[in-house]
Amino acid sequence: MIRVQPFAVALAMTLVATGCRPPIGGSVEPSASSIAGELKPSAEIRVIIHLPGAPDVLTAPLAYAAASEAIAAAGVSIDQIAPSADEEPLNATGSETELHLYFATPAAVSAADVAGRDQLVMIGNLQQRSSKVLVAPSSGATTGADLSGTTVLVQGIIGDEIPLLALLAREGAENVTAEFPADPSLPLDLTPLFDGSVSAAFLASYDGLARAQEFISAETGAPVGADGISVIDLGDTAEIQGLGLWAASAALEIPNLEIAAALVLIGLTSGLAFCRDLPVDCAAVFEQGGQTDRFGDALIWSLDQFNASIWPAPAGVLSTAAAGSAGANVTDRILTLALEYLPSEIDRIGEGWVSSGTALPLE
Secondary structure, three states: OOOEEOOOOOEEEEEOOOOOOOOOOOOOOOOOHOOOOOOOOOEHHHEEEEEEEOOOOOOOOHHHHOOOHHHHHEEEEEEEEEEEOOOOOOOOOOEEOOOEEEOOOHHHHHHHHOOOOOEEEEEEEEOOOOOOEEEOOOOOOOEEEHOOOOOEEEOOOOOOHHHHHHHHHHOOOOOOOOOOOEEEEOOOOHHHHHHHOEEEEEOOOOOOHHHHOOOOOOOOOOOOOOOHEOOOOOOOOOOOOOOEEOOOOOOOHHHHHHHHHHHHHHHHHHHHHHHOOOOHHHHHHHHHOOOOOOOHHHHHHHHHHHHOOOOOOOOEOOOHHHHOOOOOOOOOHHHHHHHHHOOOOOOOOOOOOOOOOOOOOOO
16 A cells, blocks of 8 residues: 555644654644544544545645644544555455545445445545546547547546546547556656547546646647646536545444544544635645645645635535435434534634635746
């Protein structure tokens, strides 16, 4: 497995690396002591959160959750793991002291269920709307139908291609093949999109879309920019659901793991609010943590895109109501427990959220 090292915090955040805890700076001082209260498992619990790809801005609020003093004081540690090329996603076995959580789309989880793995249940619905976009080089396809008989690169895990292929079929595209990055633990390489190996790419707006615009043209030696790609309109994309946080249903029947899952949702809610309200500070801490290959305004632009898929959250961030009505296997039991201990000052709605307006630097 490729492990994304967790974060810890005292008054400032520190990166947890093997054998040392070097400071990474930043001015973040979460009110960790007010989090969790008496919510505490009777044994130390390790929570392993499986990312849907290489570390990106999704890791920032997770790092904030992992940094909570109160969560650590409750005996819960949080690690993050990126998928590797030699293992199947959404396939891990925990224990009574180890809880595996997964960030994945309902489509990916459905594919895993079909494959006969442990049944997963969503405990928190992260994205209010999908952040996926389909792009092609500006000299290539302009409609879904143009992709008949071609290959599309998918940023994600197995199953994420299912709603895309359904939409392409609706648009008249036939015999489309989905391809995934060879090593999902590495930052996405879009060379196949621009050398003609694939005809289009299905990308996360907060990561892959930026990388497409930042790709250095072999002809000009400069980034291709927004003019170098075309975003393909797929019509109504409501069936493409965003990321949720999932756990094996059997694990949630173990009281200590249920409590650990609730603590993760408390910390994640706090981290999401922090990255919403203070995106510059969030980007600075994440950048200094060494878990990203994006920096400065490029990283803030990505955070804006990420926040746009989450806020505002009329039902409260992480609410599973919409996902359940769309047919996903969900439980609100863990979130209900978490909300009993969530500090009242944390805004779960984000009604007033607006983008920072930071432009993607392409120089």
